[in-house]
Structure formats: C-alpha cells, structure tokens
Amino acid sequence: MFKAVDKGLIDKHNSSLISELNHDFEYLSKKFQTQNISIEEIKNKLKNFQVAVPTWGVGTGGTRFARFPGIGEPQNIYEKIEDCAVINDLVGITQKVSPHFPWDNVSDFKELKEFADDFNIGFDVVNSNTFQDQGDQLSFKHGSLTNADKAVREKAIKINIDAIEAGITLESKGLTVWVGDGGNFPGQISFSKSLERYIDSMKNIYTKLPNDWRVYLEHKPYEPAFYSTVISDWGTSYICAKELGEKALCLVDLGHHLPNTNIEMIVSRLIDLKKLGGFHFNDSKFGDDDLDAGSINPYELFLIFNELTEAQEAGKLTNVAYMIDQSHNVTDPIESLILSANEIATSYAKSLLVDQNLLKESQDNNDAVHCMQILKSAFNTDVSSLVAMARYENSNAIDPISVYRSLNYKNNKSKVRASAQGSTSGIV
Ligand SMILES: [Mn+2]
Numbered sequence: 001m002f003k004a005v006d007k008g009l010i011d012k013h014n015s016s017l018i019s020e021l022n023h024d025f026e027y028l029s030k031k032f033q034t035q036n037i038s039i040e041e042i043k044n045k046l047k048n049f050q051v052a053v054p055t056w057g058v059g060t061g062g063t064r065f066a067r068f069p070g071i072g073e074p075q076n077i078y079e080k081i082e083d084c085a086v087i088n089d090l091v092g093i094t095q096k097v098s099p100h101f102p103w104d105n106v107s108d109f110k111e112l113k114e115f116a117d118d119f120n121i122g123f124d125v126v127n128s129n130t131f132q133d134q135g136d137q138l139s140f141k142h143g144s145l146t147n148a149d150k151a152v153r154e155k156a157i158k159i160n161i162d163a164i165e166a167g168i169t170l171e172s173k174g175l176t177v178w179v180g181d182g183g184n185f186p187g188q189i190s191f192s193k194s195l196e197r198y199i200d201s202m203k204n205i206y207t208k209l210p211n212d213w214r215v216y217l218e219h220k221p222y223e224p225a226f227y228s229t230v231i232s233d234w235g236t237s238y239i240c241a242k243e244l245g246e247k248a249l250c251l252v253d254l255g256h257h258l259p260n261t262n263i264e265m266i267v268s269r270l271i272d273l274k275k276l277g278g279f280h281f282n283d284s285k286f287g288d289d290d291l292d293a294g295s296i297n298p299y300e301l302f303l304i305f306n307e308l309t310e311a312q313e314a315g316k317l318t319n320v321a322y323m324i325d326q327s328h329n330v331t332d333p334i335e336s337l338i339l340s341a342n343e344i345a346t347s348y349a350k351s352l353l354v355d356q357n358l359l360k361e362s363q364d365n366n367d368a369v370h371c372m373q374i375l376k377s378a379f380n381t382d383v384s385s386l387v388a389m390a391r392y393e394n395s396n397a398i399d400p401i402s403v404y405r406s407l408n409y410k411n412n413k414s415k416v417r418a419s420a421q422g423s424t425s426g427i428v
Contacts, residue, residue: 002395003119004085005407010397013406017398024385039386042352046390051281051322051344052096052124053337055104058083061290061327070332072413077104078115079417083334085119090403091341092396096124098323099170101163103129109169116170123170125216125278125321128163130156131180131224143181145201146194146230153201160205168210174321175209176251176278177202178218182225182232194230199243206244216251216277216321217241221258223288234266241275249277253325254293254304255284264303271311278321279304281344290327292336294343301343302379305351313356332410338400345387353378 002010029039058080060069074080081097088094097116099106106112116123130144136155142148144156156179164175179198183189202215209215219237222229231237234250241248250270257263270276281293281301294301311317322344328336354374362370388398397403 002089004082005089005403007089007395009406010090010395010403013403014392014398018392021385021388021392021398025389028383028385037353042349043386043390043393045352046093046345046349046387047394049093049345049348050095051093051324051341052098053084053087053094053341054098054100054127054323054325055080055084056100057324057326057328057337058087058333060333061329063329068329069419070410072410072415072417073419074413075418077106077112079413080104081116081119081121085121086404086407086409087334087337087341088121090397090400091338092391092394093345094324094337094341095120096122098124098127098176099166100127100129101166102134102159106166109166113170123167123172124323125174125176126163126167126170126172127176127178128160130159131178134159143179143189143194143230145177145179146181146189146197148189148193148197153197157201157204161208164205164208164210164213167213173212174214174216174278175205176216176218176321177205178220178253179231180220180224180229182222182227182229184225184227186227189228189230191228195236195240198230199240202240202244202248206248209247213247214277214321215244215248217248218251218253218256218280220253220256220288234270238270238273238275241277248275250275251278251280251321252276253280253282253288254300255280255282255288255290255325259286263300264307267304267307268311271307271316276317276320278323280323280325281340282324282326290325292326292328292331292343293324293340294347295340298343298347299379301347302350303375305347306354306375306378309348309351309354310356334404334409335401338404342387342400345390346383349383349387350378350381353381353383 032039055077058074060073074083084097130140133139138152138155145153147153160177206215217237217240219231219233220229221232237250241250252267254263283291283293283296285296324337324340359371359374392398
C-alpha cells in the first residue's frame with residue numbers, strides 16, 4: 001500500500017540502482033561468510049525493525065530565538081500524517097507516528113484513525129503536553145503535575161487522561177509523560193513536595209491506563225527550568241516508575257543528559273532493573289540540542305544498540321518503544337527523518353555484528369584491547385548495502401533521498417497548503 005509516493009517511481013529509481021547494490025551486497029555477504037555471520041538473518045531483522053516518527057518532527061522546529069519555516073509545511077495532524085507517509089513509503093521502517101496532545105488538535109479521533117489507516121500509518125505511543133498553556137486561567141507557568149495549586153495539577157492530570165482516551169481510539173498502547181516542572185531559583189520550589197506531588201498526580205493517571213498499556217516517564221536535567229528540574233535524571237525516573245507499578249517504565253531521550261554522560265551504561269542499568277521502556281533518538285553536543293540522530297556521535301548510538309542487542313540475545317529485553325525526537329531547524333524535516341531512520345537502522349545492524357560470546361570471553365580475560373577491537377570492528381563495517389537491501393526487499397527505496405527530491409514534494413504542497421503561521425517550536 002503506497003499512497004503518498006507513487007510505487008512506480010520507487011521501482012524506476014530502484015531499477016537503475018539494483019545492479020550496483022547486488023554487487024555491494026554480494027561482497028558484504030562473502031565477507032560475512034568468512035566471519036560466520038548470517039547476512040540473511042541480519043537482513044530479516046532489519047526488515048522487521050520499526051522506529052516511530054513524531055508528528056511534531058515533520059514541522060520545522062525552532063529555538064527560543066526564532067523559527068524559520070520551510071515551504072509547504074504541514075499545518076495540521078492530517079497534513080503531518082501525509083508527510084509521515086512519504087517517509088514510510090520510502091524507508092518502510094517508520095510505519096507508526098507518535099502524536100502529541102493537545103498540540104495535535106483533533107476533534108474526531110475515529111476519523112483521524114481512518115485517515116491514517118488509508119495511508120498505512122498506525123499510531124505509536126501518545127505524548128501529553130503540559131509544558132505550555134492551553135489558553136485558560138489555570139497556568140502551567142509554575143509547573144503542571146507538580147504545581148502547588150491542586151486545580152492546576154488536576155488540569156494537567158486531565159490532559160494526560162484525555163491523551164490516553166484519544167490513544168485508545170487510535171489503537172496506541174502507551175503514553176509518554178515529560179514535564180518541564182522545576183525552578184529557576186534556589187528555594188523557589190520544595191524538592192521534596194514537588195516530587196511527592198508528581199508521584200501523586202502520576203498515580204491518578206496510572207489508574208486510567210488500560211491493562212495492555214504502558215506509561216513512559218521521560219527525564220531531563222534542565223530546561224525550561226534552569227536551577228532544578230523535578231524529574232531530572234534516570235535515578236529519579238526509576239524511583240517514580242517503581243513507585244507507580246509494573247506498567248510504568250523509563251524512557252531515555254538521548255539529548256536529555258549532561259555532556260559526557262555514559263548513556264549506554266544507563267541503558268544497561270535500566271535493562272537490569274527491568275524498567276527500560278523506550279527511547280527518543282536524537283543527537284547532541286552540548287545539551288538537549290535535538291540534532292539528527294547519529295549526526296554527531298554515531299559511535300554512541302551504536303554502543304546503545306550494542307547494549308540492547310546483548311540484552312535481546314540474553315532474553316532480557318521485551319518491547320522497547322523506539323521513537324525519533326528531534327528538531328529540524330535548517331533542513332527539510334522529511335529529509336532529516338529519512339536519514340535519521342537510516343542511521344538508527346544502521347546502528348542496529350552494526351550491533352548485530354558484535355560477537356557477544358567473544359566479547360564476554362575477552363572481558364573475562366581482561367583483554368581491554370580485544371574488547372575494543374570487537375566493538376570497533378563491528379562499528380567500522382560498512383553495512384549500507386545491507387540496510388539498503390532490506391529496504392529494497394520491503395519494496396521501499398534503495399536511495400530514499402534521491403526519490404524524495406525527484407518528487408518536488410514540498411514545492412507542490414506549498415501550492416495547496418496554507419503558509420506557516422506563528423512560531424510553534426518542536427522541542428520535547
Ligand atoms: Mn523527548
């Protein structure tokens with residue numbers, strides 16, 4: 001089912017590239033044979049891999065200084081789904097979108113579900129927004145789920161419960177909660193009371209979760225509050241998830257850590273504690289930069305997937321929700337999301353090349369150099385033909401960017417879509 005991109009156009013592009021791809025794939029296949037790696041097995045895993053795209057990701061992001069919208073930008077969730085369908089028709093591993101309520105203003109969720117079905121798009125985890133005001137008297141200026149005012153907390157709880165109800169109609173199975181609550185001055189908020197109020201509010205939300213749902217708690221050290229943040233780190237997130245119960249898990253947003261934090265170790269800890277729920281993929285150099293996944297530190301992304309693959313092979317991992325969460329300020333978001341999905345799949349593929357038994361043996365022998373070589377050898381392998389072949393066999397594009405550019409998509413959309421209004425950022 002290809003509605004957003006003409007399948008004939010993908011086939012035409014693919015037919016001009018398949019001969020070279022076959023050649024590269026065969027070379028890699030022979031190389032893997034000498035290493036006792038089954039290329040078919042890895043390819044099949046890649047063909048089944050999925051990472052969700054956030055609805056806010058297809059709009060141009062912004063900073064607190066400015067936003068520079070591109071042409072033909074989607075102006076509502078229906079147009080966002082069209083853009084997400086373009087991405088999925090080309091790459092095939094982004095079949096689900098993650099909406100953000102009430103950012104995504106929807107009056108009829110059943111109709112939205114039917115609209116998305118028609119584009120072969122499903123709904124992943126839903127996100128709630130209580131970090132900006134929704135236009136009434138009860139302001140989130142001084143916090144939402146942790147606000148000292150009970151009426152404000154109740155409003156924030158209701159937004160989350162509404163998001164769950166919307167998600168049920170959309171056949172989602174989870175809710176991600178991130179709050180920007182915190183303080184800008186020492187003494188402004190009580191560390192103790194604000195955390196207590198967070199847990200109390202979350203307990204209210206938790207009781208509304210259907211049995212097969214999960215709630216994902218997202219932590220972040222700073223911003224918008226710059227002195228203290230209520231859910232500031234993975235430890236706090238873990239404590240809250242444990243307090244709430246089995247359906248509550250921790251979500252790791254790669255950008256939500258201070259520089260030089262060993263994120264892959266946090267991933268391992270959360271796996272061992274049975275509380276790793278999901279990821280928001282992006283990249284950063286300084287803080288929550290929301291840059292494209294794998295654009296700055298692809299080795300870190302690989303090391304994270306190495307932990308996930310090790311846990312998967314050891315039977316320690318169950319459903320983990322993968323989502324891209326980045327802000328595209330200077331690129332066409334569709335191109336950035338195509339490349340990011342590809343980077344994530346590439347890191348996953350490379351992690352599958354790691355000989356986990358050999359790594360364990362070398363660790364036990366205290367052979368630091370050999371351990372590093374095992375990881376570096378997998379990371380340095382060019383798996384682009386393998387990732388492209390998985391796409392080709394799934395009927396998607398060998399070279400998605402070139403097909404996308406040949407569509408002249410945004411230029412065409414600029415003639416039928418309203419031009420961007422105002423300045424809505426996309427930073428979560
Ligand atoms: Mn996030």
